[in-house]
Amino acid sequence: MNASTATAPGPLQGLKIVEMGQLIAGPFAAKTLGDLGADVIKIEPPEGGDPLRQWRLIKDGTSVWWQVQSRNKRSIALDLRQPEGQAIARELIAQADVLVENFRPGTLEAWGMDYASLASTNPGLILLRISGYGQTGPYRDKPGFGVIGEAMGGLRHLTGEPGRVPVRCGVSIGDTLASLHGVIGILAALHHRQATGRGQVVDVALHEAVFNVMESLLPEYSAFGTVREPAGSALPGIAPSNAYRCQDGQVLVAGNGDSIFKRLMVAIGRPDLAERPDLASNTGRVASVAEIDGAIGHWTGERTVNEVLAALDAAQVPVGRIYTARDIAEDPHYRARDMILTQRTREGYEVEVPGIVPKLSVTPGGIRSPAPRLGEDTDAVLRELGHTDEQIAALRARGLIR
Template structure:
C-alpha cells in the first residue's frame, strides 16, 4: 500500500543511514517503511554498490527499488573534511544514525560515534559489523556468509556428509539488521525516560548465533554437537520433506502427539499411530527412519496437491516448497498485501514485497520510490542551513553530488 509522507508510527523520526549493501540499509529500510525520514549518505560516482547488484532494469538493480524505498539520497565524499562536517550537522539534528562499515571507519573520518552522541546527547547510533566493535576479531572484514558460518548456521545447512550450503539469501545480514532495529526501538523507548541516546553494537555472527535455539546448552549439558539434518528437523519426529508422485516435495510436520496420530490415520498406518512406544516425541525419534519410510511410501503415490488436500482435512500442518513463481501467483500472498505494485520512473509496474509487520492502526507503507543518486542532496543541505552559494561551491569542489 502507498501512504503519504510523514505518516506511520515512526513519523517525525530522523534517521541518517551511512551503510551500504545489505545489513545497515535493511535496518534503515524497515524504519523508513514505517514513516521515519531516512537520509541515505552515498559516495559520489557509483553510489551504494547495491544499485548495480543482480538483475538491472534501465541500469538500476530491482533489488535497489526494495531496499531503498522511502529513503532520500545525499551523495557525499566522506574522505573530505567538508563532507564530514555535513555529517556532523545532520547527526546533530538526527534521532538515529546507522552504519555498517568495518570498525574504525567512522573514527577515521573524524566521526567517532561517541563524539557524535556527546554533540547530540539524544542520538542513537547503530553499528553493525562482522564481529562487533570489540574483541580480537573486530578488525577482520566480515560479510553475512562469514557471520552465518561463525554463528553456527552454515554447519547445519547441509545433507549429512555433504558440503554445507548457503540458505540462498543473505540471512546473516538480515538477521543483524533486524536485531539492530530491535536495539534502536529499545534505545528510543529508554530515551523517553532518560533523555539520552546510546550506541548499539550488533555483530553479524552474534545475530545468527542468537537464533541457534538449543545448540549451545545441548553441547554444555551433553557434549552434543548438532550436525546437519538435511530436510529433517533433528530430534523432532516426524518433520521432513517427502517426495511425491509428481516429483515435488511435501513438507509435513506431524511432530505433535495428537497431530501424529491423525497423520498416521490419514496415511492408513494406525498401527504406528496407536503404538504406545510412539506416543511421544522421544519414542518417535528412536524410530524416525521407520516413520519417515511409512510417510514417504504414502506420498510417493500422490501428487503434492493431493497430499496437501488430505492433510488439510485432518488438520496436519503441511505445505509445498514455493518458488518465487508460486509466491507471485498465490492468492494468500495477494490477500495479505504482500505482492505490492509500484510504478517506476518509466511508468512500468514492478511487484515488490509488501510491508512487514502489519500494524492495525498505524500501518507502514510506501510513499516514495527508491531515489536516484544524490536526488535529495540539495534539499537536505538546505535543511541543515547551507546556502545556495555554499551548495554550489561544494559541488564545484567535488564534495557533494546532486542528481543532474
C-alpha cells in the same frame, strides 16, 4: 494493493534516520525503519553510489533489489572521504535521532565521528553499528561479511546433507538477522531515551545475531558434549518434521504434535502407527523416525503435491508446498494480506515488491516513496540544513556532492 495508495504516516513518523554504509546489513535496518514511517536520509558516495544499485538483475540501469532495499529513503550523494563532506555529515547527524552504519570498526573514528564526539552535540543520538565481529574483542578489525557470520554463528555447519559440503540458505540471512537485531536495539534505546534523554550505541556483530537464533545448539554441547550435525531437510530430535517427495515435486510435513501425529497417520492409511504406544510422544517417535519417515514418504510418493496438500489440509496436519517465486506471486493468501505490493519506480516502470512486516492494526507501515536516484535529494536535504543555493552550487563544483 498499489504502493502509491499507502498514505498512512506510520508509527515512527517524526523519527529522523541517517544511513551510512552500503549493501545489506545497515541498509536493511534503515529500510525497516523507513517502512514504519521514519524519515531515512541515505548518504552515498557521489561516484556510483551504493554498490547494491548494480547487484543481481538490472532493469533500466538499476537493480530491482535496490527498489526494495531503498524504498522510503532519500538519497544524498556526499563524499565522506573529504573533510568538508564529513562536516556536512556531522551537521546531518546533529539533527538525527539515529545513525545507522555498517563499516569496519574504526572507520567513523577516522572521520572524527566517534560516538563521544557526535553525542557531545546530540546527546540523544542512537548509533547502530553493525560489523562482522563487533566493536570489541580480538577479531574486531577483521573484515566480515554475512556469509562468514553464518559460518561462525553455527548456522552454515547445519545447512546441508550429512557428509556433504554445507550450503548457504540462498539469501543473505546473516546480514538480515543482524539488521533485525539492530532494529530491536534501536527501539529499545529509543524507549530508554524517552525516560532519560540520553542516546547510546547499539553494537551488533553478524555472527552474534546468527548465534542468537541457534536454539539449543550450545546448551546441548554444554550439558551432553553433543555437537549437532547437519540433517538435510529433517529437524533432528523432533519427529516427524521433514520434506517428502511427491510425483511432481516435494512437500514439507510437520506432524510432530502428539495429536497431529495421530491424525497424520490416519490420513496416510497407517492407523497402526497412530495407535502404537511407543509413538505417542516425541521421544518414542524420534527413536523410530526412519520408520515414520518411510511410511510418510511411501504415501506422498504415490500422489501429486496438490493431492497431498488437500488430504493433509482436510486432516488439519501442517503441510506446505516448497514455494518458488512464481508460487509466491500467484498465491492468493500473500495478496489478501498485502504482502505483494505494486511499486512504480523512479525509472517509470511498475514492479511487485514485498509488503510490510510487521503489520500494526492502528499505525501500519507503508511504501510512501520509491527508491531514489543517486543524489536525488541532495539539494533538498542541504537546504533543510540551512545551506544556500550558492553554497550548494559551490559544493557541487568541487565534486563533494552530486
